[in-house]
Amino acid sequence: MSQTVDRALSILPLLAEGPANLEQVSVRLGVHKSTALRLLRTLHEHGMVYRQADQRYRLGARLFALAQQAVENLDVREIAHPHLVELNENCGHTVHLAVHEENEVLYIDKVESRYPVRMYSRIGKPVATTVAAVAKLLLADLPEPERRALAEKLDYPRYTPRSTPDATAFLAELAKVREQGWATDLGGHEESINCVAAPIRGADGRVIAAMSVSAPNVVVTADELLTLLPLVRRTADAISREYSGNGPAKHPE
């Protein structure tokens, strides 16, 4: 849309291949040397390119600084929220978002069910680590030794007959969850409540958060809830993509 900016930005991937001098840049851009010079000067002033001792240009450190600052300010919650709302509008059930922090798993966002019968939970409150579907996903992604150490440190309360009984069972469950890429909690915490959950991954593929849909079985049976799995996974994937800055282009052309 903007020719000048378009040309300037085209220089960056070109330099990413390796240092280049003015002539080479102008030729590959298809513009006059003087034009390339002025574009490079502007990029230089912004620290996006750097001029090395032999006068050739390479990518500058400011690029690195920007990226670093951006990831620090990234907030999963902010990005995920609209997606959670959309999912809730589609299925009507309670939607949760959780992260792993300091050996606890915490809900950091929630969209309430639109059915009259709701499950109890509170944002900011630690979840039942050994049974919650989101906890399984978050812990399943830990490095093996850490995962094992944590599993052995945990208590395994018998909330219901279907609760995870001990560390061995928990580790087996984590392995399964890690393999299949999603998790459930079928009455492990409250007899009558089921959840399905899917992981949200950062640009490097590591699980940074997990989301779930929960419903009491007076509203839908476990089987019915499971039919929502593809939708939940699609939503989680969309959040992952957006979080890593790879979402579908939304600009009308």
Next chain:
Amino acid sequence: MSQTVDRALSILPLLAEGPANLEQVSVRLGVHKSTALRLLRTLHEHGMVYRQADQRYRLGARLFALAQQAVENLDVREIAHPHLVELNENCGHTVHLAVHEENEVLYIDKVESRYPVRMYSRIGKPVATTVAAVAKLLLADLPEPERRALAEKLDYPRYTPRSTPDATAFLAELAKVREQGWATDLGGHEESINCVAAPIRGADGRVIAAMSVSAPNVVVTADELLTLLPLVRRTADAISREYSGNGPAKHPE
């Protein structure tokens, strides 16, 4: 030099602070909404910015990819990293690696302290040039006229009573550092934080990077930290040797 590109690039640091909508961008740029829209579109086409579900803009994936390539070109980092880790394993404190570029000194790598009390710093962020130990080493190696010119252009913020007060004091400190081949920062930036640093040299003997060990004095006193100096210098020398292709033979023949 190029107004259009200049404006477009100014959008990036602005978005690095966090997502912003069209209106906010146009106001902070001081241009009309339609102008900002077109610039953002162009950035968008190049993947430098991304539009999230709520229509606000943030930095895009291409920027991260470029940043990645930019640091890969800084190959000191690759070579140094294992040494930094080893040093951290030996002493437990925060270890930094920094380079000088375009009149700024930037951290390009960091290994976190294993003590609970940590100092704050960020990779990619410019350091406090007038007080940081690594900055002293990098600037001390500049040719005399450049060094003087730079020293006189700098601001000398009084972070603490022990901060470098003015250009004269700074140049004297640089001379000392150049002479002794190592540098310290004893509470010059944060009252309670001390650093010792050593230079990494290329094959021609010029300082190409600097590394430091930092610790708050609630963990170790300045005197105790100074006992680490020989270790820091040995590590820096090892990196220098490896960088200039003189490292310890990895495949003894």
Next chain:
DNA sequence: ACGATCGTTGCAAATGTTGCAACACGACCT
């Protein structure tokens, strides 16, 4: 249903960008 807020589009004016040609500088060769 209405007003408010924010994003989007077409257009005409003019500002900013472009390519040119000439110059500057250094390296290299005869």
Next chain:
DNA sequence: AGGTCGTGTTGCAACATTTGCAACGATCGT
């Protein structure tokens, strides 16, 4: 030295690109 090649740099005039405007649309909340 002088000359030539290869590059980077600058001033300028022509004009293409960008700009701000104003009007339109979409969405939201009361």
